[in-house]
Amino acid sequence: MEKLLNLTLKVWRQDGPKAKGAFETYKLNGISPDSSFLEMMDILNDQLINEHKDPIAFDHDCREGICGTCSMYINGHPHGPDSGITTCQLHMRSFKDGETITVEPWRSAAFPIIKDLMVDRSAFDKIIQAGGYISVNTGGIPDGNAIPISKWHADEAMDAASCIGCGACVATCKNGSAMLFVAAKVSQLSLLPQGKIEASQRAKKMLSKMDELGFGNCTNTGACEAECPKNISITHIARLNREFIGAKFID
Amino acid sequence: MWLIHSSVGRKVIMSVTGIFLVLFLTFHSVMNVIVLFSAEAYNSVASALGANWYAVIGTGVLALGFVLHILYALYLSWLNLKARGKDRYAVTKRQEGVSWSSKNMLVLGIIVFGFLVLHLFHFWAKMQLVELQYGHGWEAAGFQNPQDGAYFINASFSNPIFSIIYIVWLVALWFHLTHGVWSSLHSIGVNNKTWINRVKCISNVYSTIIILLFIAIPVYFLLGFRVL
Known part of the structure; x- marks a missing residue:
């Protein structure tokens, strides 16, 4: 079995369109390199729910790269560092153990933030x-x-x-x-x-x-x-x- | 007016004025290298232009081209900054295949403009401007012959600091042109999948030729040669 990943995630949290947002840092351990990026986000949200915290809001739908719903700016690239794929097609094998991953919403005046990583x-x-x-x-x-x-x-x-x-x-x-x-x-x-x-x-x-x-x-x-x-x-x-x-x- | 109110229209103005300025640079660079072969031939070109009506009109049109190109650049940059929004990304990475100059055209343009002012002060203010002000009375007014271009070249570039400044300027201009030439064609729709790499290649070659022609003069002076 491949080595599981222990990660640090810096995620943009923003309560609403008008609220002031900020980065929150989360530790996440034991992520399989075979899991997709969105599965990793689901695991993180499970962890947040168990800690009675507000889960991270993010857009996702088909999870097979055809609907265009998922939208995350990961480590300075929309849809992450891999090319020719959407966020849902990104796998955790693209990241190293111990890496800090920065996740931001699309930032553009015409795409106002709804909540956290969701934009309109x-x-x-x-x-x-x-x-x-x-x-x-x-x-x-x-x-x-x-x-x-x-x-x-x-x-x-x-x-x-x-x-x-x-x-x-x-x-x-x-x-x-x-x-x-x-x-x-x-x-x-x-x-x-x-x-x-x-x-x-x-x-x-x-x-x-x-x-x-x-x-x-x-x-x-x-x-x-x-x-x-x-x-x-x-x-x-x-x-x-x-x-x-x-x-x-x-x- | 679609040339002001639509994004493509604004880019058409940038493109057309840009192409016009590139054509001017082509003429200017070819004219310049003549001085390396014969100062007299160069001066005859300088006097053929001088402050004759066609040269004055040409200068006016050229100035208009510059002003439009710069005003639209500032307007577009301001609009684009607004469209980008207030929040910036915490992490930004360069994309493969995206040239550095394409993302820094405004900065390069400002550098080019700054040196352009110096350049006008070095040459235009002593040549066409003097001739416009004093006509044939330049000698009585205590000026150097405004049609003796080779003299002014010698005077400016004999100082190695100015030679180096001009080389820096031309390198900035080279970066500006490598993106500018192909991008101006793209903006007016002259591009497709077959031609995009060819157009980019032509753009690089063309910019390099123009800049090499220009840069030959300060390099010639730095190597210790003089034109007179």
Whole structure:
């Protein structure tokens, strides 16, 4: 059996959106390196409950890397030090015995803290509502291959569509910009014939909603791409820029 | 106005003014190296520009480019600071593949601007400005011939301290350009998966060529050579 880990955790605790937060330090012993990061957090919460303390609030849902709910800034990286994964896919084997792990919430003006490690990411929903959809008369069931789509377009659109809207891009961006998210959501539709019709309207609506909600301006550092659990490329941002500028010139 | 009120519009201004300034730097660096081959040829370029109407208009447009680039940089940085929020991360780590200069463009820009003021004082104030103020009466007013560019180069760079200051300045500018050139293209949408690495490579090569052309002069002086 592998050696169990004894850890020190520095976790951000904050009672509510307006309350003043601070780091609390916890000792946690006997963690299996095979457990996931969230299982480790569950064990810590069990320990806190047994001590009659308030457990740490954190977001989690599917625990298989597809819902985009888990959100922790671990040791200076959103979703932890490993790349291309969400927090729930992070395993304790990524940490050493005796290590101090610092866990913080996403910090961005557009993502206010609800409690402890939970942040309000409804700004992303508002951006989607502004234009992240296609308008079609559904009618009967269309033929599967009635609309030809090239392999390249299908691949590029699928790469963009792999965005789970977790907000790691905003969390890591020094400008608090949501450009990678907006670019992915614009690209996944505008690359396909069904989404092309509303493409320029969509780019304008989603981008102005992003600006309105207080996200920052992209300076192309590429930190978002490096931290994205789905490795979404910043070249989608170039496409969004292209579509937005094109739409403005047509106006 | 979308160039002020939208984030992409603001970046378009940064990008277009940036590309304009890079084109100016290209012209300036090529013009400079002429002095290493012939001081007379260099002076003939200096007098061809001088304070002629086209050179004055050019200077005005250039100044406007600088002012827009700087004002937008300050405005964008302020907006971005606000978007980042009041609370900072306790632990921050560098990401792989993210260049240092991309996260420090404002600091680099401030360094470049500081030296730019010194540079204008060294050359522009003694050349075009004198010519604008006194025309052909520079001699009566007690000034050096404002079209004798090679003289001013000699005067400034003969002092090794200034040569070193200029080299520091150019290194900061090199960092600024390595991010700036590819980023300006990205901001106006000229990029894709095939080209991103090529664009970054072209950006690095181009910035390096410009800076090498510039840096040749202070290095030439530090090695003990003079242009006159």
